[in-house]
Amino acid sequence: MRKFSFNNYKIRTKLLLIYCFCVLIPIIFTDAIILYTVNSNYKENRMRDLTYVTERVKSNLADTVESCILFTYNLYSDEKLDEFLSKQYINHLDYYENYTEMLRYNSLSYNYNYGRLYKIVIYADNDTLINGGSVAKLETAKEEDWYKAFIDSGQDIFLYTYYDGGKKFIPGSGTSRTISVIRKLDYYDRRGMSKILKVDLDYSNMLKDVLNEKIDGEIYIRNNEFILISNIPGTSGIREYEPADTIHTEDATMDMTFQTGFQEWEIIIKAKEVPFWSVLFENQWLIIIVLFNIFMPTILIYFVGKSISKRLKIITSYMGKVEKEQFEVIDINEGEDEIGKLIRRFNLMVLRIKELIEVVFKGQAEKQSLELAKKNAELKAVQSQVNPHFLFNTLESIRMRSLLKKEEETADIIEELAILFRKSMSWGDDY
Structure with a gap:
């Protein structure tokens, strides 16, 4: 058997071996590492951006709910409001004079302009009250689903989500999707009179906070019952809630659970997969470097090899x-x-x-x-x-x-x- 020796190979073959093992393979290996690193960094940056999106959505929603709850505490401890609700009025004029006086020293009207609250209604078991504005008789709410749910919960403060289909037919009544903070106003407990505060959050503003997050994917916010908010095209406050179990977290890109309003809410983000070639096209300079690293040595080796082999x-x-x-x-x-x-x-x-x-x-x-x-x-x-x-x-x-x-x-x-x-x-x- 003939002993192996490079002297037995043609110059062209030797140049090809040098090119493959000393130029092409190292370049491909190096470029592969660079591409892998760029892709990994892109994914890390994308996950970091999604984390920021999740944190912003969480912060906005939690801030809205917690601000509403804080507002209810202000009304809960408002003595003038409690006096107004507990007082027996002689006639309509007496009622309106006291109502106007109460608004002068009460933050009720200010919070309408806060941008997070849509509607505030205080219900009291006082037959001399006149339904209108932000005050109503308690008997008008006893047949409502939200009232029954609040009583059945046995809680003093309650976050309730429901769909009010009747709002679709009443202009200016807000979205049919409703998220409300309901609580008892029993801080002073005058005459044992039942008083309930119901504050509807501005659902449109909450939806806008989610839609403003421009990501290439889907965002869902749900509680134990419903998908409360999402950025799916066509989503609005008019459509009915979808059940919470219609989405699954197995294929979620990011999932975060947080407490707000004494409930557990969950943010689910399903980002679209970004193909590797899309990452490359977003980094065109990288494509130029990779192609330069491959073709420049190839062309140089070709002409050098041709110069040597042709003359030999x-x-x-x-x-x-x-x-x-x-x-x-x-x-x-x-x-x-x-x-x-x-x-x-x-x-x-x-x-x-x-x-x-x-x-x-x-x-x-x-x-x-x-x-x-x-x-x-x-x-x-x-x-x-x-x-x-x-x-x-x-x-x-x-x-x-x-x-x-x-x-x-x-x-x-x-x-x-x-x-x-x-x-x-x-x-x-x-x-």
């Missing part, structure tokens, strides 16, 4: 040509880095090899030319020696044959011809 491929290609005895110079912009120096060294090597080849080939050609000339000279020398003898021997053979045939004249002619050839060759050598 060219060098490898020209080295292959050298193996095929094709000595060509690399004609590119080689650059000033180490690979550029390598290309210049390669070009110098190729030029040197071509020069050496030319020198060697020229020397060999000259040597071969000299050897060939020498051999030609030797051959000519041999030829110059062999050819005359062959010619003279031939002529001599012809002359002898002519003598044998008794052709003496022919033999003489051949002899003269041989002498002539011998003389001409002697002249050529001398020349």
Whole structure:
């Protein structure tokens, strides 16, 4: 099995490994931590904002109820009011004079402008009272549901929530949804006369406090019986209360229980889930940083890798040509880095090899030319020696044959011809 070595991998593969493990993965990991931190901070800030919303709603509602209860204590200990309610009046004029006098020294009219109380009615078991304004005979309330609930509770002060459908048909009578503080006015207990104070809270103002909380979600305020207030679209003081058990706290984002008016109220907030991409789009600078961290190194590594691998491929290609005895110079912009120096060294090597080849080939050609000339000279020398003898021997053979045939004249002619050839060759050598 071949031993592992980075030297066995291509430069491109090595650069890719460096990019993946030293650039891309650390960047992705770092960006993931940043995104997780931003998302966590966003959720923490959102929960903190919801906590502030819950605290404000609680404070506004509790302040409204507790202010109303405090107001009832003022009337509870108001001696002039108790005298007015207990007095027996002779006629209507006597009643109105005392009523006007009572209002001059009583905070009853001031609290109508307080912004938290909608209606104040004092009921007394006094037949000489005239129903109107803030005073009424007790017998007019004994058939009302709120009165029966108050008597059945056995409490001296009672917070009661109910729906008064009759108000829908009476202009200016307020919302049908009613939250009232009811209490006995028995501080002085004159003549054993029953006196009851009923203060209706300003439901519209309480609803406005909830609707003013601009959150992306639902707010519910409930007691043990009803959903008292919510910010659901279409909610108003005219619609009937919904039962308290129609909402559940299992899917609530925030849930707070508090005591007010001797009752336990609960604030439930169901905030909409915010997708992670929404958090990113709200922080566009973060998207820009993440994309920059990923794409900038990627582009840089790509061009650096391309610069290295492209020139190395060219060098490898020209080295292959050298193996095929094709000595060509690399004609590119080689650059000033180490690979550029390598290309210049390669070009110098190729030029040197071509020069050496030319020198060697020229020397060999000259040597071969000299050897060939020498051999030609030797051959000519041999030829110059062999050819005359062959010619003279031939002529001599012809002359002898002519003598044998008794052709003496022919033999003489051949002899003269041989002498002539011998003389001409002697002249050529001398020349």
